Amino acid sequence: MASAPQLPLFYNGLEPLSSDTHADYKVRPQESAPFLVGQHAIPITVDEFPLVQRHMPIVFSVGDDAIPLALMGLNEGVNVFIGDDGKLTENTFYVPAYIRRYPYMLARLHPDAQELSLCFDPTSDALGAFDEGDALFADGAPTEVTKSILAFNESFEQAGARTQNFMKELRELGLLMDGEVSIQPDGAEQPFVYRGFQMVNEEKLIDLRGDALRKISKSGMLPLLYAHLFSLALMRDIFARQVQLGKTPLPQLGG
Template sequence: MASEPKASLPILYKDLIPLNSNQHGGWNARSVDRADWVVNQHAIPLTAEEFPAAQRDYPIVFSSGDKPVPLALMGLNEGVNVFFDDEGAPIGTPYVPAYVRRYPFLLAKIDPSSDNLSLCFDPTSSLIGEFEEGQALFDAEKNPTEHTQNLLQFCEKFEEAGMKTQSFVDELMKADLLMDGEVSIQRNDAPDQPFIYRGFKMVNQEKLREPRGDQLRKWNENGMLPLIHAHLFSLDLMRVVFGKQAQQGKGPVAPEAATVN
């Protein structure tokens, strides 16, 4: 159900090049009311600070593997997204994760020998290019415009949120709170053949009851407990997402098709 993003390129990105005034001095960035880049994405990375807002719409799980990543589930099956239509327009008013709003930009390390990050973008995106409409990325003197500075600031804040999220996940791992998840969902027309969803991690509620005293006080003070509870409460939305898939004709046709190992 939920796999880790590829190590080569982050999900959504097909290519990455650094933004620079020499090559992109006359380029503009478009603003759009739809996100066609998420149409076939069923799981989107989420920062911990987004949990309170995201848990109203999405089940929040953690990817499987040695380095779990928080994910907002937009569908329960590969290629299924019940929150955006086939053209990328939102269905209703769902929370849009920062990872989606950041695209096609991100900060990346260009020089392996340096820790400096550069503002990069996906050149295959139609959101940035040498066209007349949109916001200019550089002024006549080839200095970054206010729009570009705002993009950079957004990406910097996202990186900061990402580091805090990693610390949150590291603390969960240290406390051995994450376990392999499994959800069984029954359809009314097949009550004896439940759909089983696996391939993700979730907080072990039994182990969550074990910590006492200083440990619980620490998690409460650093904000971990509310995040954990937001994650756990959101899991009930898996059945809601399953129902949306059925309503939109995107649900699995047989229990076997829904089982993800």
Template sequence: MTDAAPAPDAPAPLPMFYKQPMPLEPQRHATAGLKSDATYLFAATTNALPLTASEMLLAARTYPIVFSTSTPTVPFAVVGLRDHENLFVNEAGAWREDSYIPAYVRRYPFIFSEVPEQQRLVLCIDEAADSFESASAARPLFADGKPTDALQRALQFSETFQAHYMDTRRFGEWLDKNNMLEDRVARADLGGGQTFTLRGFKLMNPERLQTLEDSQVLELHRKGWLPLLHFHLQSLNNWALLGSLVRSRGGLKPS
């Protein structure tokens, strides 16, 4: 299993944001491309975003990092306290300055699609994306039937993301195998005696970190995962930032 869109005729649900991913082809997308003024409005209605393990250092400076309750276990950056609310994207679609933008967001509208019978991945683009233009695009994807530099960069970025995602999958499997995570709740201080409680995710049990065997610590060190546990715990101090951002928006509105 990979972080990829299903084949066009597959019934599996599409990954977050994607509505109409189609394989990139010189004929179909000969005049297609991306707008020059694309925004992050597509990410404004989610409160959690997938992370790769390689991003956890940067993400931990701004976001609380939690882990999914479903498998495969992957880390998520919490970007909002309520469903359908990203506190880091404003009404104009700009991301909050000085805040790390997860690679999952920066990759959009590109994604790989699995071709099981050929055991390979094909680069796709979400034709339903606001940034996609089918003709006369400011940033074309093909020129004379060949990929442009913009498309080559998108392919390289997607390949790197895919490799990091697979490593993240292995990291999550290790956490599950070694019983490092537990269902937890978090409370964000909204000021004025108000708090907001979030559920539906897992956090690491700090006591498990203290009781790891030498062989486990050595395995984590060799795979480059040991610092990730500390980045995760450090990131939990960022619940206060989310509370502050809610206050700056006028508090929580009734559902």
């Protein structure tokens, strides 16, 4: 986790969805997500902090363009919530929107384009010229299925913009610091120390006064910061899951 993931994570290519080229395309439900196997850190939006913090630790990538990440494992190549078959191992798990968005994505078709176009990963087997599934177009017009996909992606982009503003404020307030979590398993001589991420400096947060404190209180930022801090306790749960799965933890967060 040395830097923010190179977006778009998961995608092998992007192709604009077109009523001409993809007139006979259908989308079918996916029972597994093989692209998630071995993915340990997933980008999330601030809108998701209250839900994510119940299931996964929330940290921030390192670097000037830091983004929030939900940890599905403490080491690269390890995801403790996804089986080798690409299926979730839990029924009540919150799946981040970044995952649910795949294989679709809003993107600029040209660098100077003003509008975003709905695109998809052509290597995905979720959509294609199938006999079964829900049609994406009917009589040259988007179906309700496509309209719903577009609405979800638009909502995701809006949440992404709010997340960028959140990160900008975090940097301006100087609240981010290099993260470190130490886990001492029973019977181990030395603790496992995880680094390679950023976290909120709780001492600086507590010391905020005046305009700075009022600003984050009014903006709704304060509970999000504490959701992140509270979620760090789940590092030990992820560690225990890795041990249980026989995926020996390493003393850093990969990268």
